[in-house]
Each structure stands twice: as C-alpha cells, then as structure tokens.
Amino acid sequence: MSFIAVIPARAASTRLPGKPLLDLCGKPMVVRTAEQASLSKAAQVVVATDEQAISDAVQAHGFTALLTRADHATGTDRLSEVVTQLRLDDDAIVVNVQGDEPLIDPALINAVAARLTACPEAAIATCATPINDSETLFNPNAVKVVCTHDGKALYFSRAPIPWARDALADGQRRLAPGIPALHHIGLYAYKVSFLKQFPGLPVGPLETFESLEQLRALENGYAITVLVTDGYPAAGVDTQADLDRVRGIFANRL
Template sequence: MSFIVVIPARAASTRLPGKPLLDLAGLPMVVRTARRAAQSGARRVLIATDHADILQAAAQHHIEALMTRADHPTGTDRLAEVVQTLSLPDEAVVVNVQGDEPLIDPRLIDAVAALLQRHPDAAITTCAAPITQADTLFDPNAVKVVCDHRQRALYFSRAPIPWARDALADGGRRLAPGLPARHHIGLYAYRAGFLKSFPQLPPGQLERTESLEQLRALEQGFSIYVHPTPTHPAAGVDTAQDLARVRALLDQNPAIDAH
C-alpha cells in the first residue's frame, strides 16, 4: 500500500487565531498532527500551508512542508495545488489529514487509504462511526452519512438521517432502536486525478444548501466509499475548550506524544 499524507494548515482561524502553531505539550499543533500521521503507513507526510511561520515551524521539526496560495476556498483546493506541484500521477492516493487533529489514530489513516486502493471505481474514501447519542443525531454540526450495501455514500447531511418515521412521530428527539445512523468523520483519501479536477467542479445546490463540500463529488457522480469504524476517534481542536481538553490529556498521558 503506497500513499502520502497532506496536512492543509491555514493560518487564519476565526475561533482560535494562529491555531496550527498553538502549543500542545511543547509542540505546535500542526507538528504534533504530522508526527501522528507519520506513524501510519504513509511513505511521505507533508504540510501544505499559506503562512511562512508554519513553514518555518515544520522545518524546525524536520517535517516536509510546501507553501501554497492563500486564496484557496477549501482545504481540498489546497490539496489540488499540492498534487499539481508534486506532479503526482492520477492513480496516486492522497490522504487529507486536518491540521487540528493532533490525536488522530494512524490506523484510521491506513484504513481509508487501503479502502480507496481496494475500490478502483472510487474517487474518495472516508469513515464514519455509529451514533449512540440522540444529541449527536440532532446536532447540525455533526454530519451524518447513509450508505448503500457496499458502503458507498448515498448522502451526507446535517439533518438527522435516516429519519425514524414511526419512532419520532410524536416529535420526540431520541434514538430509535436499531437505527443505522452514522456520524461522518472528516478524514479523506483521494485519487490524485480527482483532486486535479476538483477546482473545476462547480459547487452544486446540495453543497450550497448543506455547506458540505463532499456533496459536490456526489452531485457530480463520483463514488465515495465509507470505512465503518466501531468507535469515535479523539475529537479535533475547534474551540478553546477543545484546546484545554487536549492539553490536559497530553499532560496526563505523555505516552501519546509522537516522536
């Protein structure tokens, strides 16, 4: 299995300014994420950034990094520039790891890469975990995914899907027994050929309505396969509360540190 990991790291962040360089037990967040990703089977891990300070931090910690344009509307567009810069062949597998995932499980990276290699008809693979709490099902910030019998994504939504008509007929907010609801996890593997074409794909009505970039691929007829993981991975860092949680976890568990 041969693949590379690219970590888009944009300097601007509304809720946590300078997020990629925030300190986590002595390491910048994006550096810690890259070290975790390097524990996967990736043959190459690199950071794609739009800021010289992030480029410098990567160099200080001996991590490969590329400077990319600052005007990319999405992280996927930034990956597309990396693919072009590196002249990757269309069949190359590129795993997108978000820079704010310092506790990412390297085995999950391997799983989405392997799933893409097993399915030549797929442009993208991702992963999802069972929803076990009603609050998650009804949370618009928790993206849900439904799949066919081959684990190909049929739809992603912020709405509670699938909808348990009978169990929720009274307007209650609960999990119906046996409901096959899954929480989408934002880890993706792409074929380089798809990434090259992505910037030319127009956002569709579904993407604009749900504000979910992956719907662009589905609307354009590309297949997305979903790796089912039995448990939720450690959450990323989006807020100051998340940052405090991860810092406390690293303080209590030094073995989590990646070398």
C-alpha cells in the same frame, strides 16, 4: 498500499487565531499532528500552508512543508495545488489529515487509505461511526451519512437521516431501535485524479444548502466509499477548552 499524508494548515481561525502554531508541550500543534501522521504507513507527510511562519516551524522540526496560494476556498482546493506541485500520478492516493488533530490515530489513516485502495471505482474514501444517541442524530453540527449495501455514500446531511417515520410520528426526538444512522468522520483519502479535477467542478445546490463540501463529489457523479468504524476518533482542537484538554494529554505523556 501506498499513499501520502497531506496536512493543510492555515493560520486563519476565528476561535483560535494562529492555531497551527499554538504550543503543545514544546512543539507547535501542526508539528504534533505531523508526528502522529508519520506513525502511519504514509510514504511521505507533507504540510501544506499559506503562511511562511508555519512552513518555517514545520521544516525546523524535520518535516516537509509546501507553500500554497492564500486564496483557496477549501482545504480540498489546497490539496489540488499540492498534488500538482508534487507531480503525483493520477492513481496515487492522498490522505487529508486536518492540522488540528494532534491525537489522530495512525491506524485510522491507514484504514481509510486501504479502503480507497480496495474500492477502485471510488474517487474518495471516508469514515463514519454508528449513532447511539438521539442528541447526535438531531444535532445539525453532526453530519450524517447514508450508504448503499456495499458501503458507498448515498447522501450526507446535517438533518437526521435516515428519517424513522413511524418512530418519530409523534414529534418526539428519539433514536429508533436498530436504525442504521451513521455519524460522518471528516477524514478523507482521495485519488489524485479527483483532486486535479476538483477545482473545476461546479458547486451544486446540495452543497450550497447543506454547506457540505463532500456533496460536490456526489453531485458531480463521483463515488465515495465509507469505512464504518467501531467508535469515535480523538477529537480535534477547535476551542480553548479543547486546547487545554489536549495540552493535558501531552503533558501526561511526557
């Protein structure tokens, strides 16, 4: 198994401006994330950014940074530019590691890359974990996925899927016993051939209404294989409370 890890990082954030460069016990968050990714089996770790300051900080800590255009609509579009800059072969694998996940488990990075390697007919591999509470099932911010018997994604939705018709007939929000409900985890491995095609793929109504970028692949006929994990990975940093929590974790480590 061979793959590279790419960390898209841009400064724009409505809740935490300048998030990639926020300090985590002496190092910027994006650098801490790159350090975690470097503990995986990735042959190379690359930070892709549209900010010179982020690029400078990454390189000052010994990691590779690529400057990309500032007008990319999505992180996947940024990855597409990266694989072109790096001149990667079509059959190469890229794992997208979010820049605000300094606690990401390197073993999970390896696992999603291995999943794509083992499923040559898929263009993308991602992760999910079983849902064990009704609050998550009915939370529109928790994306759900349903799969085929062999683990390929049928659909992603913010709605509670699958819908337990009989158990929910009385209108109560509950988790039906044994329901195969899965919470999608936003870690992706991509075939480079798909990333090269992605910017030209039309945006369909499913992606538009659900506001889920991965539906573009399904709407255009690409297969996504889903690795089901036993539990949730460490949460990323989206709010000041998240930042305080992660700073405490790193302070304890050090």
